[in-house]
Amino acid sequence: ESPAVRGVSRDSKQSKLTISAVPDRPGIAAALFGRLAEKSIMVDMIVQNVSDNGLTDISITVNSDMAQQAEQIMVESNESFGGATISRDDDIAKVSVVGVGMKSQAGVAARVFSALARSRINIMMISTSEISISVVVRQADSENSVRVLHKEFIG
Amino acid sequence: ESPAVRGVSRDSKQSKLTISAVPDRPGIAAALFGRLAEKSIMVDMIVQNVSDNGLTDISITVNSDMAQQAEQIMVESNESFGGATISRDDDIAKVSVVGVGMKSQAGVAARVFSALARSRINIMMISTSEISISVVVRQADSENSVRVLHKEFIG
Ligand SMILES: C[C@@H](O)[C@H](N)C(=O)O
Numbered sequence: 419e420s421p422a423v424r425g426v427s428r429d430s431k432q433s434k435l436t437i438s439a440v441p442d443r444p445g446i447a448a449a450l451f452g453r454l455a456e457k458s459i460m461v462d463m464i465v466q467n468v469s470d471n472g473l474t475d476i477s478i479t480v481n482s483d484m485a486q487q488a489e490q491i492m493v494e495s496n497e498s499f500g501g502a503t504i505s506r507d508d509d510i511a512k513v514s515v516v517g518v519g520m521k522s523q524a525g526v527a528a529r530v531f532s533a534l535a536r537s538r539i540n541i542m543m544i545s546t547s548e549i550s551i552s553v554v555v556r557q558a559d560s561e562n563s564v565r566v567l568h569k570e571f572i573g
Numbered sequence: 574e575s576p577a578v579r580g581v582s583r584d585s586k587q588s589k590l591t592i593s594a595v596p597d598r599p600g601i602a603a604a605l606f607g608r609l610a611e612k613s614i615m616v617d618m619i620v621q622n623v624s625d626n627g628l629t630d631i632s633i634t635v636n637s638d639m640a641q642q643a644e645q646i647m648v649e650s651n652e653s654f655g656g657a658t659i660s661r662d663d664d665i666a667k668v669s670v671v672g673v674g675m676k677s678q679a680g681v682a683a684r685v686f687s688a689l690a691r692s693r694i695n696i697m698m699i700s701t702s703e704i705s706i707s708v709v710v711r712q713a714d715s716e717n718s719v720r721v722l723h724k725e726f727i728g
């Protein structure tokens with residue numbers, strides 16, 4: 419059965435923060451997000467892929483207004499993990515295709531990624547759920563991303 | 574306002590496949606998912622973090638029954654990208670905390686990760702949306718994960 423894509427949305431007022439090469443052991447994510455929560459940082463995306471050599475990266479997106487503060491917190495957390503690096507990227511936008519039954523369909527994801535690829539839009543991050551496929555793209559690509567995805571799914 | 578966590582779910586019948594060190598340029602995700610879609614592979618999680626030195630990793634989770642076929646497709650895709658490696662891990666479970674207003678609350682994520690950390694459960698992958706925080710853990714940790722998260726959020 420075909421999942422129903424209901425809409426395409428974007429948020430260009432986000433910044434991405436990545437803490438790279440953190441130890442992949444229990445307690446690391448808890449420590450980092452505990453500190454972010456303490457300072458009431460609002461986090462949108464959280465993405466962590468599998469580790470390599472016992473190290474992995476954790477990326478978050480936050481409202482641009484909080485980027486400075488979130489970065490500071492990550493720098494301070496870093497001191498307790500040891501060895502990780504922090505990077506911040508303000509030139510991003512989050513674009514989401516939202517619907518129902520979104521998971522289980524490599525076809526929907528293929529259509530999202532192909533639509534973007536045809537416009538030469540690079541996909542910097544991907545995160546999915548049962549109701550959404552979200553990508554991070556450059557801010558300059560965000561309007562075009564919404565346009566081509568709207569055309570692909572809504573008409 | 575406090576987001577409402579409605580439930581905790583898990584799926585231990587999943588396998589993780591990662592294609593590592595793919596070029597971070599337009600068309601790569603489209604090519605990979607196009608091939609997966611062609612073979613009607615049902616994909617649950619898709620996780621891609623930011624690239625490093627122009628290369629990044631894309632991980633997916635699929636129903637264990639499709640793992641072999643999905644792996645084969647990734648190996649074939651790899652031939653067109655050049656240079657990437659494929660890894661498969663069947664010893665995983667996806668555990669999700671589902672609710673409303675889940676995003677924007679570093680506090681909810683902190684509670685999820687802390688509950689798992691207190692039980693020494695390692696978080697292998699993280700992917701979030703507005704209605705869910707999903708983690709990948711070892712199969713042996715999946716029952717415990719649900720138990721501690723249920724206790725944390727539902728009582
Ligand atoms: C990297 C981080 O997620 C770690 N694996 C943890 O469990 O906290």
Ligand SMILES: C[C@@H](O)[C@H](N)C(=O)O
Nearest residue numbers: 541598599600601602
């Ligand atoms: C890595 C992959 O997502 C690539 N950036 C693409 O746009 O297809």
